[in-house]
Amino acid sequence: MPRAGLTPERVTAAAARLVDAQGTQALSLSRLATDLGVAAPSLYKHVGGLEDLLGRVSSLAVAMLADALAVSIMGRSGRDALTALAEAYRRFAHEHPGLYPLTQHRNVEATRSGEARRAVEVVVAALEGYRIPEERVIDAVRITRAALHGFVDIEIEGGFARPEPVDTSFEVLLEMLDSTLHRLGR
Template structure:
């Protein structure tokens, strides 16, 4: 019998908060049960298992991030849109470090399609409309944006930039400048030019 007051949405919210407090990899059913003062077994009436709970947190984080990016990108184009895209992700990663980690949790194909992941890809492609990239190159550019932004933020979250100069903010701006330059001068292969 389900415990009164618990629900999948309540558990997802609590797991997202727990992820921000202790890190997404440390989100466990037993840690969540402790937060509610219940036995771990009582959670199984609401979530199938730990992976299902983590997937719910990932789906929520992706939706939150997509909403942030859509708001940040409204009315912007070119470098301004690129900087807004990057900064909105950086702010989300700082404010919600565990949820940021959750955005890379592997989802099964159906959950991935139903998540805000495709919307995030569309938002990235919207930024690319401000650059003269052939459609055939856009997937590569979206992947580059994701790898650069996620990689930088993951390194910053882990403290990799804490003991060096210049500060991480300066390098962040240089990274955005470099991405802008690359997107304006996107390389094409010789065979694609023919």
């Protein structure tokens, strides 16, 4: 039953695919071992257990989100960068419904690996065009993250059940964010 070629990265990637498709509740070492064609105890050669594996998957999710955001803002600034960032954020949440929730929790592994810091740095870069004083940048990042996560989380959970287009509300949110970020700026 052993399968050559397993690495911590391959085990994590397989777990991420499972979580993305079926949610964290579907992740177990025995289920993952079956998917990988190995005995569950052999996974311990690559990960420290379920909690360690979930931390690794969470770190991967944060890295994937940071990558998507970074690509979206390249060559953009101001409102254009904010819009691109917000749309990429929203798209990531919709395309990765199982992984997205893992990007929102305090994650020791993502913090240790630097992925959480990198995600924040991408948001900071997206907001540079607003010329926000250094002492207020953290406020801008928190406001942006809270607004985007709040909207996306409600949307994904089906909380916008009225017939009016959700995209219109998202555009209004971006207008409000843009206005607030301009006020924080110089």
